[in-house]
Amino acid sequence: MSNTVVNHLRTGLTAGLTGCAALLLVTFTPPPGGAAAQSLAQGRELFQLCAQCHGDAGEGDPAPGVAAPAIAGLPAWYLTRQLENFKSGARGRHFDDLEGLRMRPMALSLNHAGDIEAVAAYTAALPVRLPEPSVEGDATAGGQLYPLCASCHGVHGEGSEPQGGPPLHIQGDWYLRAQLVKYKEGVRGVHPQDTWGLMMRPMALVLTSEKSLDDMIAYIMTLPGEPAAAPAK
Amino acid sequence: MEYLPVVSTYAQSIDDAILLIAVLVGFWTVLTFTLFFWLIFRYRARPGQRAGYVTGEERQPKRFITIAHMLVLVCDVFIVIAAIRVWVDVKQTLPTAPETQTVRVIGQQWAWSFVHPGPDGVLDTADDIKSVDELHIEVGRPYIYELVSRDVLHDFSVPAFRLKQDAIPGRIIQGWFEATDTGSFDIQCAEMCGIGHGLMPGRLVIETPEQHAAWMARQGQAAGRALLASGRASG
Structure with a gap:
């Protein structure tokens, strides 16, 4: 084989390998912004499924047959926990939990690594839309019972991750009431794997009458979610 | 080779009816296309030869x-007779044997729920067993199902039974099945019912009488524990 042919082969091989390396580099290089941007993009894409019921802005929809709560701005740890509960059947697998049964297959569709975390982070970053009250009750009377809730959900309804209580002040009152009824009736918070739900259920059972439920919800709707600003001196 | 298990008393008769249709329609299809292409070739355009009208x-x-039309109609008669025989057996007749039990099948967005009769064998009594996703039945026992929908149109489809039945809101639709083998088989929704339509699979669990009794006993114990826990929580 002449030297010219060998040189041509060597040049061709080098060019080919360089091309392959460049292609691999382009293919596997993460988009600008790195892993965080990729996760956000993944979360935004997955949220399209949530938006079908929870609304484009995660504002929720109380309409019968949908009954999807507001999820915008809920903490990622709480959203993650609920999605995992729905996936495992710890929540939303009760015979009488119509809304939960609607939600469960949606959580089951999040079956790739990082899906739950990505959609939870994206949803948590959405701006909160404070709900309009619709339940009528005596907020003062409800406030008498609220200290029991405050130990987990915070004095101002802001929620507490260590105590496992989600924020209440950003949630629609119709949804809070519906969940309290579910806890009371044993539709939610009875699965052995729903650790936090099992803790919540006895609290809901304290509200023994329809009026006490309405009063409690009315009080929660007055909560600011954060301590009142100190008066200017 | 068996592509799909045959697990109900009427599944084979449905397969036979479909095979009969496939063979008769297939015969005429092959014959028609063969003749069609042969005629195109045999009477293809030739210079100086005009087509007849x-x-x-x-x-x-x-x-x-x-x-040919008459012969196809004769085939149709065979198909209609076979189809009516299957239809009457599957859709128009309900079992009357004393061991027959009734189960309730409930479709909703997006899950299947079931109400089984408890140890007393009668539906709508205190010992009923409610479940989500899983229907438990005994092999060799005829069942009447009451199919209802909680919201929109669904379709209760059990491929291993060759069973498909629409669930229509506001109506209770009755049908029946009798399993011929034990095992676990798919339940699907075969009517587009919304965004989660493809995500509402259920399981049909067919058990021996002993296995079924053991399952009922476990369900009874679980219900007892839940009741106890509820009593503790409220007390």
Whole structure:
């Protein structure tokens, strides 16, 4: 084989390998912004499924047959926990939990690594839309019972991750009431794997009458979610 | 080779009816296309030869259509007889044997729920067993199902039974099945019912009488524990 042919082969091989390396580099290089941007993009894409019921802005929809709560701005740890509960059947697998049964297959569709975390982070970053009250009750009377809730959900309804209580002040009152009824009736918070739900259920059972439920919800709707600003001196 | 398990008393008769249709329709399809392409080739355009115009009014040329038409109609009669026999058996008849039990099948967006009769064998009594996703039945026992929907149209589909039945809101639709083998089989929704339609699979668990009794006992114990926990929580 002449030297010219060998040189041509060597040049061709080098060019080919360089091309392959460049292609691999382009293919596997993460988009600008790195892993965080990729996760956000993944979360935004997955949220399209949530938006079908929870609304484009995660504002929720109380309409019968949908009954999807507001999820915008809920903490990622709480959203993650609920999605995992729905996936495992710890929540939303009760015979009488119509809304939960609607939600469960949606959580089951999040079956790739990082899906739950990505959609939870994206949803948590959405701006909160404070709900309009619709339940009528005596907020003062409800406030008498609220200290029991405050130990987990915070004095101002802001929620507490260590105590496992989600924020209440950003949630629609119709949804809070519906969940309290579910806890009371044993539709939610009875699965052995729903650790936090099992803790919540006895609290809901304290509200023994329809009026006490309405009063409690009315009080929660007055909560600011954060301590009142100190008066200017 | 078995592509899909045959697990109900009527599944084979449905397969046979479909096979009969496939064979008869397949025969005429192959014959028609063979003749069609042969005629195209045999009477292809040739220089200096004009095509004849057939009006279709004379008896002699029409016989090629008429005779074939009659033969197809005879085949149709066979298909209709086979289909009606299967239809009457599967859809128009309910079992009357004393061991027959009733189960309730409930479709909703997006899950299947079931109400089984408890140890007393009667539905709508205190010992009923409610479940989500899983229907438990005994092999060799006829069941009448009451199919309802909580919201929109669904379709209760059990491929291993060759069973498909629409669930219509506001109506209770009855049908029946009798399993011929034990095992776990798919339950699907076969009617587009919304965004989660493809995500509402259920399981049909067919058990021996002993296995079924053991399952009922476990469910009874679980219900007892839940009741106890509820009593503790409220007390």
